[in-house]
Amino acid sequence: xxxxxxxxxxxxRSADLTAEFVKGLWRENPIFVQVLGMCPALxxxxxxxxxxxxxxxxxxxxxxxSFLVSALRRxxxxxxxxxxxxxxxATFVTVADLLLQALVPEVHRELGAFISxxxxxxxxxxxxxxxxxxxxxxxxxxxxxxxxxxxxxxxxALGGAREVLGKGSLFGWSLFGPHFEPWVIMILxxxxxxxxxxxxxxxxxxxxxxxxxxxxxxxxxxxx
Amino acid sequence: xxxxxxxxxxxxSALLINNFTLSYFLGLCPxxxxxxxxxxxxxxxxxxxxxxxxxxxxxxxxxxxxxxxAPYLRLISFIIVIASTVQFVEMVIRRLSPALFRALGIFxxxxxxxxxxxxxxxxxxxxxxGVVEGLVFALGAGGGLTLxxxxxxxxxxxxxxxxxxxxxxxxxMSLIIAGILSMAFMGFAxxxxxxx
Numbered sequence: 001x002x003x004x005x006x007x008x009x010x011x012x013r014s015a016d017l018t019a020e021f022v023k024g025l026w027r028e029n030p031i032f033v034q035v036l037g038m039c040p041a042l043x044x045x046x047x048x049x050x051x052x053x054x055x056x057x058x059x060x061x062x063x064x065x066s067f068l069v070s071a072l073r074r075x076x077x078x079x080x081x082x083x084x085x086x087x088x089x090a091t092f093v094t095v096a097d098l099l100l101q102a103l104v105p106e107v108h109r110e111l112g113a114f115i116s117x118x119x120x121x122x123x124x125x126x127x128x129x130x131x132x133x134x135x136x137x138x139x140x141x142x143x144x145x146x147x148x149x150x151x152x153x154x155x156x157a158l159g160g161a162r163e164v165l166g167k168g169s170l171f172g173w174s175l176f177g178p179h180f181e182p183w184v185i186m187i188l189x190x191x192x193x194x195x196x197x198x199x200x201x202x203x204x205x206x207x208x209x210x211x212x213x214x215x216x217x218x219x220x221x222x223x224x
Numbered sequence: 225x226x227x228x229x230x231x232x233x234x235x236x237s238a239l240l241i242n243n244f245t246l247s248y249f250l251g252l253c254p255x256x257x258x259x260x261x262x263x264x265x266x267x268x269x270x271x272x273x274x275x276x277x278x279x280x281x282x283x284x285x286x287x288x289x290x291x292x293x294a295p296y297l298r299l300i301s302f303i304i305v306i307a308s309t310v311q312f313v314e315m316v317i318r319r320l321s322p323a324l325f326r327a328l329g330i331f332x333x334x335x336x337x338x339x340x341x342x343x344x345x346x347x348x349x350x351x352x353x354g355v356v357e358g359l360v361f362a363l364g365a366g367g368g369l370t371l372x373x374x375x376x377x378x379x380x381x382x383x384x385x386x387x388x389x390x391x392x393x394x395x396x397m398s399l400i401i402a403g404i405l406s407m408a409f410m411g412f413a414x415x416x417x418x419x420x
Binding site for chain 1: 246247248249250251252253256296298299300303304307338339341342343346347350391392394395396397398399400402403404406407410
Protein backbone atom coordinates (compact mmCIF):
# COMPACT_ATOMS: atom_id res chain seq x y z
CA UNK A 1 0.00 0.00 0.00
CA UNK A 2 1.28 3.46 -0.84
CA UNK A 3 1.76 5.91 1.96
CA UNK A 4 -0.65 8.85 1.58
CA UNK A 5 1.08 12.11 0.75
CA UNK A 6 -0.74 14.12 3.38
CA UNK A 7 -0.98 12.80 6.92
CA UNK A 8 -4.11 10.98 7.98
CA UNK A 9 -5.19 12.71 11.16
CA UNK A 10 -6.93 11.08 14.07
CA UNK A 11 -10.36 12.57 14.78
CA UNK A 12 -10.24 15.68 16.94
CA ARG A 13 -11.02 14.81 20.49
CA SER A 14 -11.38 17.28 23.28
CA ALA A 15 -8.13 16.44 25.01
CA ASP A 16 -7.69 17.48 28.60
CA LEU A 17 -5.68 20.68 28.18
CA THR A 18 -4.53 20.87 31.78
CA ALA A 19 -3.19 17.33 31.66
CA GLU A 20 -1.26 18.10 28.46
CA PHE A 21 0.22 21.15 30.16
CA VAL A 22 1.10 19.57 33.49
CA LYS A 23 2.75 16.43 32.15
CA GLY A 24 5.72 18.38 30.79
CA LEU A 25 6.38 20.13 34.08
CA TRP A 26 7.14 17.05 36.13
CA ARG A 27 6.12 13.55 35.05
CA GLU A 28 7.60 13.87 31.55
CA ASN A 29 10.04 16.67 32.32
CA PRO A 30 12.25 17.02 29.23
CA ILE A 31 15.54 17.28 31.10
CA PHE A 32 15.12 15.19 34.23
CA VAL A 33 12.92 12.39 32.85
CA GLN A 34 13.31 12.25 29.08
CA VAL A 35 16.89 13.60 29.11
CA LEU A 36 16.36 15.54 25.87
CA GLY A 37 17.97 18.78 24.79
CA MET A 38 20.93 18.41 27.09
CA CYS A 39 23.43 20.39 25.06
CA PRO A 40 22.01 23.85 25.86
CA ALA A 41 20.90 22.66 29.29
CA LEU A 42 24.48 22.04 30.34
CA UNK A 43 26.33 24.58 28.25
CA UNK A 44 24.73 27.79 29.46
CA UNK A 45 23.58 26.98 32.98
CA UNK A 46 26.54 28.43 34.86
CA UNK A 47 24.18 30.95 36.44
CA UNK A 48 20.50 31.24 37.18
CA UNK A 49 20.02 34.22 34.87
CA UNK A 50 21.56 32.43 31.89
CA UNK A 51 19.41 29.39 32.58
CA UNK A 52 16.32 31.59 32.66
CA UNK A 53 17.22 33.35 29.39
CA UNK A 54 17.93 30.10 27.60
CA UNK A 55 14.77 28.51 28.99
CA UNK A 56 12.70 31.53 27.99
CA UNK A 57 14.08 31.54 24.45
CA UNK A 58 13.43 27.82 24.08
CA UNK A 59 9.92 28.26 25.50
CA UNK A 60 9.18 30.96 22.92
CA UNK A 61 10.53 28.92 20.00
CA UNK A 62 8.69 25.78 21.12
CA UNK A 63 5.39 27.62 21.54
CA UNK A 64 5.68 29.38 18.18
CA UNK A 65 6.67 26.33 16.17
CA SER A 66 4.10 24.09 17.83
CA PHE A 67 1.41 26.62 16.95
CA LEU A 68 2.50 26.89 13.33
CA VAL A 69 3.08 23.16 12.82
CA SER A 70 -0.27 22.33 14.36
CA ALA A 71 -2.06 24.98 12.31
CA LEU A 72 -0.43 23.78 9.09
CA ARG A 73 -0.57 20.06 9.87
CA ARG A 74 -3.09 19.29 7.11
CA UNK A 75 -0.94 20.93 4.45
CA UNK A 76 2.54 19.66 5.30
CA UNK A 77 3.35 16.71 3.02
CA UNK A 78 4.67 13.74 4.99
CA UNK A 79 7.86 13.09 2.99
CA UNK A 80 9.25 16.58 3.64
CA UNK A 81 7.79 17.14 7.09
CA UNK A 82 11.10 17.15 8.99
CA UNK A 83 12.62 19.73 6.65
CA UNK A 84 9.48 21.84 7.03
CA UNK A 85 9.59 21.63 10.82
CA UNK A 86 13.25 22.63 10.86
CA UNK A 87 12.61 25.62 8.61
CA UNK A 88 9.76 26.75 10.89
CA UNK A 89 11.90 26.27 13.99
CA ALA A 90 14.85 28.09 12.44
CA THR A 91 12.60 31.04 11.66
CA PHE A 92 11.48 31.37 15.26
CA VAL A 93 15.04 30.93 16.52
CA THR A 94 16.19 33.77 14.28
CA VAL A 95 13.42 35.94 15.75
CA ALA A 96 14.41 34.99 19.32
CA ASP A 97 18.08 35.62 18.56
CA LEU A 98 17.44 39.11 17.18
CA LEU A 99 15.00 39.91 20.03
CA LEU A 100 17.49 38.95 22.73
CA GLN A 101 20.23 40.88 20.98
CA ALA A 102 18.05 43.98 20.98
CA LEU A 103 16.59 43.67 24.50
CA VAL A 104 19.35 42.17 26.68
CA PRO A 105 22.65 42.46 24.81
CA GLU A 106 24.79 41.32 27.80
CA VAL A 107 22.90 38.05 28.19
CA HIS A 108 22.97 37.54 24.44
CA ARG A 109 26.73 37.94 24.41
CA GLU A 110 27.14 35.40 27.18
CA LEU A 111 24.90 32.79 25.57
CA GLY A 112 26.63 33.34 22.24
CA ALA A 113 26.11 30.66 19.62
CA PHE A 114 23.90 28.62 21.91
CA ILE A 115 20.84 30.72 21.09
CA SER A 116 21.26 29.77 17.43
CA UNK A 117 21.76 26.18 18.47
CA UNK A 118 18.18 26.02 19.79
CA UNK A 119 17.37 25.00 16.20
CA UNK A 120 18.87 21.59 16.72
CA UNK A 121 17.48 21.05 20.20
CA UNK A 122 16.02 17.57 19.87
CA UNK A 123 13.27 18.45 22.37
CA UNK A 124 11.68 20.94 19.98
CA UNK A 125 11.78 18.76 16.88
CA UNK A 126 10.62 15.83 18.97
CA UNK A 127 7.50 17.67 20.17
CA UNK A 128 6.62 18.66 16.60
CA UNK A 129 6.96 15.11 15.33
CA UNK A 130 5.35 13.39 18.29
CA UNK A 131 2.62 15.84 19.24
CA UNK A 132 1.98 19.09 17.38
CA UNK A 133 1.79 17.47 13.94
CA UNK A 134 -1.09 15.24 15.08
CA UNK A 135 -3.11 17.49 17.37
CA UNK A 136 -5.32 20.56 17.06
CA UNK A 137 -3.91 23.94 17.98
CA UNK A 138 -5.03 24.23 21.61
CA UNK A 139 -3.63 20.90 22.89
CA UNK A 140 -0.45 21.55 20.88
CA UNK A 141 -0.05 24.93 22.60
CA UNK A 142 -0.74 23.38 26.03
CA UNK A 143 1.81 20.67 25.37
CA UNK A 144 4.40 23.17 24.14
CA UNK A 145 3.84 25.44 27.16
CA UNK A 146 4.19 22.49 29.54
CA UNK A 147 7.33 21.12 27.92
CA UNK A 148 8.86 24.59 27.56
CA UNK A 149 7.95 25.37 31.16
CA UNK A 150 9.44 22.10 32.39
CA UNK A 151 12.61 22.79 30.39
CA UNK A 152 12.87 26.31 31.82
CA UNK A 153 12.31 25.03 35.37
CA UNK A 154 15.04 22.44 34.94
CA UNK A 155 17.45 25.00 33.49
CA UNK A 156 16.82 27.49 36.28
CA ALA A 157 17.26 24.72 38.87
CA LEU A 158 20.53 23.58 37.28
CA GLY A 159 21.84 27.10 36.77
CA GLY A 160 20.76 28.20 40.25
CA ALA A 161 22.36 25.24 41.98
CA ARG A 162 25.60 25.65 40.04
CA GLU A 163 25.69 29.39 40.73
CA VAL A 164 25.09 28.92 44.47
CA LEU A 165 27.88 26.35 44.76
CA GLY A 166 30.30 27.86 42.29
CA LYS A 167 29.93 31.58 42.97
CA GLY A 168 28.07 31.77 46.26
CA SER A 169 25.29 33.83 44.73
CA LEU A 170 21.84 33.34 43.25
CA PHE A 171 20.63 35.47 40.31
CA GLY A 172 23.55 37.75 41.08
CA TRP A 173 22.65 38.26 44.79
CA SER A 174 25.48 37.27 47.08
CA LEU A 175 24.23 34.69 49.60
CA PHE A 176 26.99 33.81 51.98
CA GLY A 177 29.02 36.97 52.42
CA PRO A 178 32.71 37.49 51.68
CA HIS A 179 34.03 34.46 53.59
CA PHE A 180 32.45 31.90 51.28
CA GLU A 181 35.01 29.81 49.42
CA PRO A 182 33.41 29.17 46.00
CA TRP A 183 33.46 25.67 44.57
CA VAL A 184 34.73 26.94 41.23
CA ILE A 185 34.51 23.63 39.39
CA MET A 186 30.73 23.86 39.56
CA ILE A 187 30.53 26.79 37.14
CA LEU A 188 33.12 25.20 34.86
CA UNK A 189 32.13 22.53 32.30
CA UNK A 190 32.67 19.46 34.53
CA UNK A 191 30.25 20.95 37.07
CA UNK A 192 27.45 20.82 34.51
CA UNK A 193 27.86 17.10 33.97
CA UNK A 194 28.25 16.38 37.67
CA UNK A 195 25.29 18.51 38.76
CA UNK A 196 22.91 17.02 36.19
CA UNK A 197 24.15 13.55 37.11
CA UNK A 198 23.42 14.22 40.78
CA UNK A 199 19.99 15.65 40.00
CA UNK A 200 19.07 12.63 37.88
CA UNK A 201 20.21 10.49 40.78
CA UNK A 202 17.83 12.32 43.11
CA UNK A 203 14.98 11.87 40.61
CA UNK A 204 15.75 8.16 40.29
CA UNK A 205 15.80 7.84 44.09
CA UNK A 206 12.43 9.59 44.44
CA UNK A 207 10.89 7.38 41.77
CA UNK A 208 12.35 4.26 43.35
CA UNK A 209 10.98 5.26 46.74
CA UNK A 210 7.50 5.85 45.33
CA UNK A 211 7.47 2.52 43.52
CA UNK A 212 8.57 0.74 46.68
CA UNK A 213 5.78 2.41 48.66
CA UNK A 214 3.24 1.45 45.99
CA UNK A 215 4.42 -2.15 46.01
CA UNK A 216 4.20 -2.29 49.79
CA UNK A 217 0.64 -0.95 49.61
CA UNK A 218 -0.36 -3.61 47.08
CA UNK A 219 1.25 -6.34 49.14
CA UNK A 220 -0.58 -5.17 52.28
CA UNK A 221 -3.92 -5.11 50.49
CA UNK A 222 -3.35 -8.60 49.13
CA UNK A 223 -2.51 -9.84 52.62
CA UNK A 224 -5.61 -8.26 54.12
CA UNK B 225 47.76 31.60 4.06
CA UNK B 226 48.92 31.90 7.67
CA UNK B 227 51.89 30.07 9.15
CA UNK B 228 51.58 26.36 9.92
CA UNK B 229 51.94 26.97 13.66
CA UNK B 230 48.71 28.92 13.65
CA UNK B 231 46.92 26.00 11.96
CA UNK B 232 48.48 23.57 14.41
CA UNK B 233 47.08 25.51 17.37
CA UNK B 234 43.62 25.69 15.81
CA UNK B 235 43.77 21.91 15.52
CA UNK B 236 45.03 21.24 19.05
CA SER B 237 42.64 23.75 20.55
CA ALA B 238 39.62 22.10 18.92
CA LEU B 239 40.90 18.61 19.63
CA LEU B 240 41.80 18.90 23.30
CA ILE B 241 41.50 22.27 24.97
CA ASN B 242 38.09 23.33 23.74
CA ASN B 243 36.87 19.81 23.11
CA PHE B 244 33.40 20.09 21.57
CA THR B 245 31.83 17.43 23.75
CA LEU B 246 33.57 17.86 27.04
CA SER B 247 33.94 21.61 27.32
CA TYR B 248 31.30 23.03 24.96
CA PHE B 249 28.65 20.36 25.59
CA LEU B 250 27.95 19.88 21.90
CA GLY B 251 26.72 16.65 20.38
CA LEU B 252 25.68 15.18 23.68
CA CYS B 253 22.82 13.08 22.28
CA PRO B 254 25.10 10.71 20.34
CA UNK B 255 27.68 11.02 23.10
CA UNK B 256 25.31 9.43 25.60
CA UNK B 257 23.17 7.49 23.13
CA UNK B 258 25.73 5.67 21.02
CA UNK B 259 28.67 5.35 23.38
CA UNK B 260 27.71 1.91 24.66
CA UNK B 261 30.05 -0.07 22.41
CA UNK B 262 33.61 0.82 21.48
CA UNK B 263 33.34 -0.23 17.82
CA UNK B 264 30.13 1.70 17.18
CA UNK B 265 31.55 4.75 18.92
CA UNK B 266 34.62 4.74 16.71
CA UNK B 267 32.54 4.50 13.54
CA UNK B 268 30.23 7.27 14.68
CA UNK B 269 33.29 9.41 15.40
CA UNK B 270 34.68 8.85 11.92
CA UNK B 271 31.31 9.67 10.36
CA UNK B 272 31.33 12.86 12.44
CA UNK B 273 34.75 13.93 11.14
CA UNK B 274 33.52 13.30 7.61
CA UNK B 275 30.34 15.36 8.01
CA UNK B 276 32.27 18.15 9.73
CA UNK B 277 34.70 18.47 6.83
CA UNK B 278 31.79 18.76 4.39
CA UNK B 279 30.06 21.23 6.71
CA UNK B 280 33.13 23.40 6.94
CA UNK B 281 33.43 23.59 3.17
CA UNK B 282 29.72 24.33 2.76
CA UNK B 283 29.88 27.05 5.42
CA UNK B 284 32.90 28.64 3.73
CA UNK B 285 31.06 28.77 0.44
CA UNK B 286 27.94 30.22 2.03
CA UNK B 287 29.95 32.79 3.97
CA UNK B 288 31.73 33.90 0.83
CA UNK B 289 28.81 34.18 -1.54
CA UNK B 290 25.40 34.27 0.12
CA UNK B 291 25.52 35.63 3.64
CA UNK B 292 27.07 39.06 2.98
CA UNK B 293 23.85 39.86 1.15
CA ALA B 294 21.40 38.32 3.62
CA PRO B 295 22.85 37.85 7.11
CA TYR B 296 19.46 37.02 8.67
CA LEU B 297 19.31 33.87 6.52
CA ARG B 298 22.41 32.46 8.23
CA LEU B 299 20.77 29.80 10.38
CA ILE B 300 18.23 28.59 7.85
CA SER B 301 20.70 28.44 4.99
CA PHE B 302 23.32 26.64 7.11
CA ILE B 303 20.90 23.96 8.13
CA ILE B 304 19.36 23.39 4.74
CA VAL B 305 22.63 23.46 2.84
CA ILE B 306 24.42 21.20 5.31
CA ALA B 307 21.60 18.67 5.39
CA SER B 308 21.24 18.50 1.64
CA THR B 309 24.99 18.39 0.98
CA VAL B 310 25.39 15.49 3.38
CA GLN B 311 22.47 13.72 1.75
CA PHE B 312 24.06 14.23 -1.66
CA VAL B 313 27.48 13.00 -0.57
CA GLU B 314 25.78 10.01 1.03
CA MET B 315 24.25 9.07 -2.33
CA VAL B 316 27.60 9.46 -4.06
CA ILE B 317 29.32 7.24 -1.51
CA ARG B 318 26.61 4.62 -1.84
CA ARG B 319 27.36 4.37 -5.55
CA LEU B 320 31.14 4.59 -5.35
CA SER B 321 32.03 2.64 -2.22
CA PRO B 322 29.36 0.40 -0.68
CA ALA B 323 31.84 -0.75 1.96
CA LEU B 324 32.41 2.78 3.23
CA PHE B 325 28.67 3.39 3.09
CA ARG B 326 27.96 0.35 5.24
CA ALA B 327 30.50 1.50 7.80
CA LEU B 328 29.38 5.14 8.09
CA GLY B 329 26.05 5.34 6.26
CA ILE B 330 23.57 4.70 9.03
CA PHE B 331 25.03 7.48 11.14
CA UNK B 332 24.93 10.20 8.52
CA UNK B 333 21.23 11.18 8.81
CA UNK B 334 21.56 10.96 12.59
CA UNK B 335 24.36 13.49 12.89
CA UNK B 336 23.35 15.92 10.18
CA UNK B 337 21.15 17.91 12.51
CA UNK B 338 23.45 17.40 15.46
CA UNK B 339 24.29 20.57 17.36
CA UNK B 340 28.03 19.93 17.02
CA UNK B 341 27.75 20.17 13.25
CA UNK B 342 25.79 23.43 13.26
CA UNK B 343 28.05 24.84 15.98
CA UNK B 344 31.08 24.12 13.82
CA UNK B 345 29.61 26.24 11.03
CA UNK B 346 28.65 29.02 13.46
CA UNK B 347 32.01 29.10 15.26
CA UNK B 348 33.86 29.06 11.97
CA UNK B 349 31.80 32.06 10.88
CA UNK B 350 32.18 34.05 14.08
CA UNK B 351 35.95 33.44 14.18
CA UNK B 352 36.25 34.34 10.50
CA UNK B 353 38.26 31.27 9.53
CA GLY B 354 39.24 30.89 5.89
CA VAL B 355 38.82 27.67 3.91
CA VAL B 356 42.03 25.98 5.09
CA GLU B 357 41.64 27.14 8.69
CA GLY B 358 38.04 25.91 8.60
CA LEU B 359 39.04 22.47 7.40
CA VAL B 360 41.75 22.17 10.06
CA PHE B 361 39.25 23.32 12.68
CA ALA B 362 36.74 20.70 11.46
CA LEU B 363 39.38 18.00 11.60
CA GLY B 364 40.32 18.96 15.16
CA ALA B 365 36.73 19.24 16.35
CA GLY B 366 35.77 15.92 14.74
CA GLY B 367 38.84 14.27 16.17
CA GLY B 368 37.96 15.66 19.59
CA LEU B 369 34.44 14.26 19.36
CA THR B 370 35.83 10.88 18.32
CA LEU B 371 38.29 10.93 21.18
CA UNK B 372 35.56 11.73 23.71
CA UNK B 373 33.21 9.09 22.25
CA UNK B 374 35.84 6.37 22.30
CA UNK B 375 37.01 7.20 25.83
CA UNK B 376 33.41 7.25 27.03
CA UNK B 377 32.57 3.94 25.32
CA UNK B 378 35.61 2.29 26.85
CA UNK B 379 34.68 3.51 30.30
CA UNK B 380 31.05 2.44 29.93
CA UNK B 381 32.00 -1.04 28.73
CA UNK B 382 34.16 -1.28 31.83
CA UNK B 383 31.41 0.06 34.09
CA UNK B 384 28.96 -2.54 32.83
CA UNK B 385 31.13 -5.31 34.24
CA UNK B 386 31.59 -3.79 37.67
CA UNK B 387 29.12 -3.64 40.51
CA UNK B 388 27.58 -0.22 40.86
CA UNK B 389 24.48 0.81 42.81
CA UNK B 390 21.25 0.09 40.92
CA UNK B 391 20.17 3.74 41.13
CA UNK B 392 23.32 4.87 39.34
CA UNK B 393 22.88 2.63 36.31
CA UNK B 394 21.98 4.52 33.15
CA UNK B 395 22.21 8.20 32.40
CA UNK B 396 23.19 9.42 35.86
CA MET B 397 26.28 7.18 35.77
CA SER B 398 27.20 8.33 32.24
CA LEU B 399 26.88 11.97 33.27
CA ILE B 400 29.13 11.56 36.26
CA ILE B 401 31.71 9.68 34.16
CA ALA B 402 31.51 12.51 31.62
CA GLY B 403 32.04 15.05 34.42
CA ILE B 404 35.21 13.32 35.51
CA LEU B 405 36.44 13.04 31.90
CA SER B 406 35.71 16.71 31.41
CA MET B 407 37.72 17.52 34.52
CA ALA B 408 40.63 15.55 33.09
CA PHE B 409 40.41 17.50 29.83
CA MET B 410 40.56 20.79 31.75
CA GLY B 411 44.17 19.87 32.39
CA PHE B 412 44.92 20.62 28.74
CA ALA B 413 44.03 24.27 29.24
CA UNK B 414 47.62 24.98 30.28
CA UNK B 415 48.94 23.87 26.89
CA UNK B 416 48.28 27.19 25.22
CA UNK B 417 50.34 29.47 27.40
CA UNK B 418 53.21 26.96 27.34
CA UNK B 419 53.36 26.52 23.57
CA UNK B 420 51.88 29.67 22.08
